[in-house]
Amino acid sequence: MSDGARYVVSSASEFEERFGYARAVVDGDRVHVSGTTGFDYATMTISDDVVEQAEQCLRTIGAALAEAGRTFADGRGCGTCCPTGRTSSPAGRCSSGTSARCGPPPRCCSAGSRIPG
Numbered sequence: 055m056s057d058g059a060r061y062v063v064s065s066a067s068e069f070e071e072r073f074g075y076a077r078a079v080v081d082g083d084r085v086h087v088s089g090t091t092g093f094d095y096a097t098m099t100i101s102d103d104v105v106e107q108a109e110q111c112l113r114t115i116g117a118a119l120a121e122a123g124r125t126f127a128d129g130r131g132c133g134t135c136c137p138t139g140r141t142s143s144p145a146g147r148c149s150s151g152t153s154a155r156c157g158p159p160p161r162c163c164s165a166g167s168r169i170p171g
Contacts, residue, residue, distance in 0.1 A: 058082045063121045065114065067095050078118040085122045090114050 063078035063085075064070055070077065078087040092107025093100045095114070101107055119125055 063118045065095055065118065077114070078122060080122045085119060085124050085128075087115050087118055090118075 060079070060081045062076040063080060065077040067075075067077070069075055075089065077090070078085050090111045091100070092104075092110040093114075094110050101110070116126065119128070
């Protein structure tokens with residue numbers, strides 16, 4: 055799929071329309087996916103469990119890749135960013151199987167941010 059086409063992959067989330075966000079952008083033979091959270095758009099909920107959130111992120115990304123005609127195996131790299139170091143370990147374990155199929159070693163960072171609530 056390197057015909058040079060550029061198009062947006064949408065998950066029809068209200069956030070995409072409200073904030074001009076796209077789940078993914080296909081640009082020729084590359085697919086850029088960014089800003090995926092553990093929010094489940096089918097139920098409009100987010101789990102309190104960090105592992106369930108990480109699993110939901112992967113399902114959402116997998117669906118976007120499939121719509122772009124790709125899979126995780128086509129990836130060149132995966133990165134995970136969690137709000138605290140306390141959450142990065144379980145989330146990293148959840149995504150390690152998928153990330154291992156994404157080319158170079160997966161990256162994980164702790165953003166050090168606090169989520170209000």
